[in-house]
Amino acid sequence: MAIHNDLGRWGETTAASFLLEKGFKIIAKNYRNWQSEIDLIVTKDDMLIFVEVKTRTGTAFGMPEEFVNATKAKLVMRAAEQYIFDIDWEHDVRFDIVSILTLPDGSTDIRHIEDAFSR
Template identity: 90%
Template sequence: MAAHNDLGHWGEASAASFLLEKGFKIIAKNYRNWQSEIDLIVAKDDMLVFVEVKTRSGTAFGMPEEFVNATKAKLVMRAAEQYIFDVDWENDVRFDIVSVLILPDGSTEIRHIEDAFSR
């Protein structure tokens, strides 16, 4: 497996742990539908949250969350619509980004951007 894939999986695991600590329940990881994938589906109270995780080992090309473009947002929303239909979800939903950045000293900075894009 390529190093960038390992980094991505590590970032998703870090994001999941971070969200668990914030009181979210992990519903699904790497939910796939057609050509779309949702990294994490989590819930808290009556809110279902679809999470795109972006992990980077530096900021030379920008912050991790800057790599979620309109095309990626549309793909996530398409997969979310199918998931909502499949489970017959009737409460609120939200789309978040969790940015995982490895700093030069080896420490990690995790940022949770709520309501990063809307349906």
């Protein structure tokens, strides 16, 4: 398996732990629909939140969250529509990004960007 796949899985696990510590409940991981995937689906306070996780080891090409472009957002929203339909969700929804940057000293910079697709 490629190193970037290992980094991605590590990032998703790290993001899930981070969100759990903030009081979110993990509902699903790696939800797939057609050609779309949602990394994490979580809830908090009657809000269903679809989370895209981006993990990088450096900023030479930009911050991790900058890699969520309009095409990726559209794919996530398409999968979210199906998930909402499948579970008959009737409350609010939101799309977030968890950005994880590993630093040279071995530490991590984790940023939770709420309502990221509306910006």
